[in-house]
Amino acid sequence: MPSPRVTRAANTGSANPNTKFEFMTLLTNRINASEPNSPRHRASDSPVHRKDSFSSGATSSQQQPLPEEDCMKLNPSFLGIAMSSLLAVDLWLTKKMGVCAKDGSSWGTARPMMKLIEISGHGIPWIAGTLYCLYKSDSSAGREVNLNLLFALLLDLILVGIVKGIVKRRRPTHNRMDMFATFSVDKYSFPSGHATRAAMVSRFMLKHLVLAVPVRILVMLWAILVCMSRVMLGRHNVSDVAFGFFMGHMQYSLIEYLWLSPYTLPLLFRM
Template identity: 65%
Template sequence: MPSPKAKTSGGRSGSSPGIGGNGRYEFMSLNRRPPQHLLQRQGSDPTSARLRASESPTRRRGSGSSNASTSSTGGQLPEEDCMRLNPSIVGIALSSLLATDLWLSKRLGVCACEDSSWGSIRPLMKLIEISGHGIPWLVGAAYCLYKSDSAAGQEVMLNLLMALVLDLILVGIVKAVVRRRRPSHNRMDMFATFSVDRYSFPSGHATRAAMCGRFLLAHLVLAAPLRVLVILWATLVGFSRVLLGRHNVTDVAFGFGMGYCQYNLVEALWMSSATLNGLMGQFA
């Protein structure tokens, strides 16, 4: 039967983890991980311990500084995205103007085809369209230049011919750059079209009508009824482009302004009769 002293020493050795079975004290290694049952008793595992360590104030301060540096260097991209999602007042105004232009142009295209509300006057509108075409004006100016006997008449016709060529070049350049399609309700049955004529902005008929109208009023001696007739013709040429569905309203409006300014350029590049005689002498 074991003695009480031995039982007491055995109980002490079993209750104190630092005493070995031989009665000597043993020290646990600092590098040794605690037993699993102690970790479970504390309600954590190695992974959660590492997560808690990562959530220390030092770590949080470090992550806050890294986030601040990231936002300071790359924070412009979200702002740019917000700017794209929130258009400016100018963008909204331009979009509204474009929508109004398309709606009004479609409403005014009453002669776009024979089945339209004003389809019966479509032949008359096409006749006005031909009167503002570039080919009849070029042929007419060249013929008047050839048949003119006076130096003053030749000077006027030569500058008119130069103005018509300049108008074709400038309108072709602007159409090739902008590349705006013609209205969807337009029928491509125009007289003598070219590749650039599939574009709509600006209206070449409107630029030509405005420029030639100013030219005729400035350099031809016309009575008052004829001057009114010239202004009425230029207005009808531009208005017929919208009625036929060839152009939008803004195409014609910009064309009138462009043609008005083109005349100022023609006046700046005006060729006198002396220059004309020098050119004729070189070709003679």
């Protein structure tokens, strides 16, 4: 018969592994119960989490990295932010300067005068007047100047129409479409054809016509008033007029380069 000490030792030795395992399991359950939001509890006890982690792990290998252009859209560049800021300033300044856009505006009483200035910068009166002067001119120098002015006016219409058709920027919302002799492309705003014409014609007249000093000052004031009237009447944005004025100067330089003379068109100047 074995002694009680040996039996107790044997029983203790055989029960130790199970006792330790049960104790560790109980300790783990108590820790998870006391910390329900712990990462271990969420990973081990939540079947939904196990399912989501499995599905996300299965699909992560199939996902492609974002294209570079998409990353650029999510992180706008400094140039994009600057352009958006300039556009906001342009729209705000256009709204503030449209003081003659309607009869009830702050300068609504000056709207008829602004419309007369608008007509003075229209292309039809200038083309008709140039054709008349070309017909009545009896000198070769006069025909040369009038012919090149006519060429400049026609080139201006073509270039402005092309740019408007490409950009297709709408006119300001406070504009009234009561302009004189408009065409289909005139529903667009960028650039201002009046501004291009005023800049080009004023440079042309100051360069090729013999004018007194007061008349030269009036020509420059006329060009400035035509440009300002476009914004005050609400016809164009400030950027439309600014770009149109710059474009008009460039067009004049092109006319100077393509100048029509008796050497290029001898038959026309012999008439």
